[in-house]
Amino acid sequence: MDRTPLEDIALFLRRLQWTALGVGACWLLWVLAPVLTPFVVAAMLGWLGDPLVDRLERTGRSRNTSVILVFTLMALLVVLVLLILVPLIERQITTLIVSLPSYRDWFTGTAIPWLEQRTGFEISAWLDLNHLIELVRSNWERAGGVATTMLGYLSRSGFAVMAMIANIALLPVLTFFFLRDWDVLVDRVASLIPRDHLATASRLAKASSDVLGAFLRGQFLVMITLGVMYGIGLWAVGLDLGILIGIIAGLLTFVPYLGPASGIILGVVAALVQYGDWKYVAGVLAVFGVGQVIESYWLTPKLVGDRIGLHPVAVIFAVLAGGTLFGFLGMLLALPVAAVANVLLRYAQERYTHSRLYAGDHPTILLDPAANPVSPRAAEPAPSNDSRAAPAADASTERAPQ
Numbered sequence: 273m274d275r276t277p278l279e280d281i282a283l284f285l286r287r288l289q290w291t292a293l294g295v296g297a298c299w300l301l302w303v304l305a306p307v308l309t310p311f312v313v314a315a316m317l318g319w320l321g322d323p324l325v326d327r328l329e330r331t332g333r334s335r336n337t338s339v340i341l342v343f344t345l346m347a348l349l350v351v352l353v354l355l356i357l358v359p360l361i362e363r364q365i366t367t368l369i370v371s372l373p374s375y376r377d378w379f380t381g382t383a384i385p386w387l388e389q390r391t392g393f394e395i396s397a398w399l400d401l402n403h404l405i406e407l408v409r410s411n412w413e414r415a416g417g418v419a420t421t422m423l424g425y426l427s428r429s430g431f432a433v434m435a436m437i438a439n440i441a442l443l444p445v446l447t448f449f450f451l452r453d454w455d456v457l458v459d460r461v462a463s464l465i466p467r468d469h470l471a472t473a474s475r476l477a478k479a480s481s482d483v484l485g486a487f488l489r490g491q492f493l494v495m496i497t498l499g500v501m502y503g504i505g506l507w508a509v510g511l512d513l514g515i516l517i518g519i520i521a522g523l524l525t526f527v528p529y530l531g532p533a534s535g536i537i538l539g540v541v542a543a544l545v546q547y548g549d550w551k552y553v554a555g556v557l558a559v560f561g562v563g564q565v566i567e568s569y570w571l572t573p574k575l576v577g578d579r580i581g582l583h584p585v586a587v588i589f590a591v592l593a594g595g596t597l598f599g600f601l602g603m604l605l606a607l608p609v610a611a612v613a614n615v616l617l618r619y620a621q622e623r624y625t626h627s628r629l630y631a632g633d634h635p636t637i638l639l640d641p642a643a644n645p646v647s648p649r650a651a652e653p654a655p656s657n658d659s660r661a662a663p664a665a666d667a668s669t670e671r672a673p674q
Contacts, residue, residue, distance in 0.1 A: 305601040310439045310446060312604050318450025320489065321346060325451055339451045347444065364516035371512065371545070378545045476615055484611035487587075490575040491526050497571055498522045498563055502535055505559035509552060511542050521560075525567070527584040536560050586610055 275283070301308070321342045328338035388394060450457075465473045499522020506514025521535025539556035546552075590610035594602030624630050 301601070302598055305598050309601050309604070310442045312601060314443055314446030314450050316488075316604065316608075317346065317447045318454050321447075321451050322454040323485075325454075335452065339448065343444075343448050343451055346447070360515060361519070364513060367512050368516065375541075375545050382544075382548075476619060479618075480612045480615045483615060484608055487607065487611065490572075493575045494567065494571050495522050495525045498525050498531070498567060501563050501566070502559060505563070506539055506556065509543070509555035509559060510547070511539065511552075511556070512546060513542050514539075517542060526587065530584075532560050532564055586614070 325335070325338045325342050328341060329335060333341075462470070462474070499519050501518070502521045503515040503518025506518050508514075511517065517535055517538045520538065521531045523531075524534055525531035536557065539560070540553050543549075543552040543556050587607065587610065590606040591603055594604075594606030594609070596602070598605070
C-alpha cells in the first residue's frame with residue numbers, strides 16, 4: 273500500500289537509528305576487545321557445555337551439581353592436553369630442526385635433479401636452495417629478536433602482565449558462572465524480544481545454534497580424532513615427524529581436501545628423506561587412505577551431519593576478516609557471526625522467494641496431482657447407460673436458476 277511522505281521520513285529515521293546503533297556497537301566492540309576476550313571465551317565454553325549440564329539435570333541432579341561435574345571434566349581435559357600435547361609438540365619441533373640439513377640435502381641431491389630430468393627445466397639455475405635456507409635462518413633469527421624484544425617489553429610493563437594474569441584467572445570463574453546461569457541468560461534475552469516476533473526469533477536462534485553447534489562440536493571432534501589417528505599411524509610406520517604431521521593434517525581437516533592433501537605431501541617427503549624407500553611411502557598412503565574412509569563413512573556423518581551449511585571458504589574468510597578488524601576477539605567471534613549470518617541469509621532467501629518481487633504480479637499456479645488425490649477427470653461424473661439419468665440431470669439444470 274502507498275505510504276505518506278511523513279511515514280517515509282519516519283521509516284528512514286528508524287533505519288538510520290538502527291544503522292547508527294550497529295556502527296556504535298562495532299566501535300565499542302573494537303575499543304573493548306582486550307577486556308571482552310575472556311568473557312567471549314567463557315561464554316563459548318559455557319554454550320558448549322550447557323547441553324551436557326542439561327542432560328545431567330534430566331537424570332535428577334541439581335543444576336549446581338551438574339555444573340560442577342561438567343566444569344571439573346573441562347578443567348581435567350585442558351590439564352591433560354597441556355601435560356601431554358605441549359611436551360610432545362616441543363620434541364617434534366626439536367626433531368624437525370635437527371633434521372633440516374637432511375631435508376636440504378634431499379631436495380638438492382634427489383628431488384630437484386629428478387624434477388629436472390622429468391620436466392627438462394633447469395630448476396637449480398633459478399632456485400638457489402642454500403640462499404633460501406640462509407634467508408629463512410636470518411628471518412628466523414630476526415623473528416627471535418623481535419620476540420625477545422616484545423617479551424622484554426611485556427616483562428617491563430607491569431600493567432600488561434597484570435592484565436594477562438587477570439584474564440587467565442578470570443576465565444575459569446567466568447566459565448563456571450556462564451555454565452550455571454546459561455538458561456537464565458537465554459530466558460532473559462527471550463523476554464526482551466517483541467511477542468509478535470518471538471516465534472521467528474526462536475526459530476532463527478535454534479537454527480543458528482544447530483549450525484554452530486554442528487560445526488564446533490562435530491568438526492572439533494573430527495579434527496581431534498583424525499589428528500590422533502594420523503599421528504599414531506605415521507608413528508607406527510616409523511616416521512620421526514609422524515606425530516607433528518598427523519596433528520597438522522588433523523587441524524586442517526575443517527577445509528575439505530586440504531588436511532589429507534597436506535598430510536600426504538608432508539608424510540611422503542618425510543618418508544623419502546628418512547628412509548628413501550617406497551614401501552614407507554605406501555605405508556603413509558595407507559594411513560591417510562584408511563583415515564579418509566573412516567572420516568567419510570563414519571566420523572563426518574555421525575559427528576557433524578549435514579546441518580553445517582558453512583562453506584570452508586566462508587569459514588576462512590570469516591576468521592581472517594574477524595582477526596583483521598577486531599584482533600583475537602574477532603577471530604573468536606568469526607564463526608558464531610558467520611553461522612548467524614548464514615541462517616539469516618537463508619531466512620532472507622526464503623522471504624524473497626515468497627515475495628511478490630520474486631513471483632511477480634501474475635504468478636503461475638502449478639497444480640500438483642499428488643496434492644489433490646482426486647484428479648479432474650475422476651471428479652467428472654461417469655457417463656451412465658441408463659437413459660433415464662439424462663432427463664433427471666436436465667431437469668435439475670433447469671430448476672437451478674430458480
